[in-house]
Amino acid sequence: RLDEIICFKPLTKSNIASIIDLLVKDINRRLEDKELSVELSDEAKAFITDNGFDPIYGARPLKRFVQKNVETLAARLILEGNAGRGDVIGIGLKEGALFAYKK
Numbered sequence: 101r102l103d104e105i106i107c108f109k110p111l112t113k114s115n116i117a118s119i120i121d122l123l124v125k126d127i128n129r130r131l132e133d134k135e136l137s138v139e140l141s142d143e144a145k146a147f148i149t150d151n152g153f154d155p156i157y158g159a160r161p162l163k164r165f166v167q168k169n170v171e172t173l174a175a176r177l178i179l180e181g182n183a184g185r186g187d188v189i190g191i192g193l194k195e196g197a198l199f200a201y202k203k
Contacts, residue, residue, distance in 0.1 A: 111158060116149045119159050123166045127174070135185040138174050139203065143193040173200035 111119075120140070128137045140148070152165030170191050177183045177200045188203040 108158075110155060111153070113149055116153050116159065116162065117145060119162055120145055120148055120152075120166065123163060124170070127166075127171060131174075134178075136174075136178070136183065136187055136189060138170065138189045138191060140170070141190065141192045144170075144191045144198055147193050147196075147198060169198050173198060176200065177202065 124138055124140060131137060148162070148165060148169070152162045152169075153159065154161045173191060174183075174189045177189055183189050183200075183202045190201050190203040192199055192201060
């Protein structure tokens with residue numbers, strides 16, 4: 101039981117960008133055996149920072165946002181046969197939406 105309130109400093113955009121880097125690193129660790137990797141463009145990272153973060157809930161929504169957007173886009177590219185062993189999957193931003201492409 102907690103009987104004290106713990107105050108945290110709000111996360112900065114730099115903190116959020118670091119968390120996104122860790123989430124992408126985890127995706128790449130899971131793709132290692134398939135010899136695939138994911139890279140975010142600076143624009144994509146900024147989009148995720150702005151849209152995947154909620155000041156009320158902190159960084160928690162970021163993981164779901166990355167799963168729903170980055171992982172799903174990468175998975176579609178793989179399942180459609182447009183990316184395979186040895187490829188790097190880029191995630192970019194076009195017309196306000198994320199998209200995946202083979203680099």
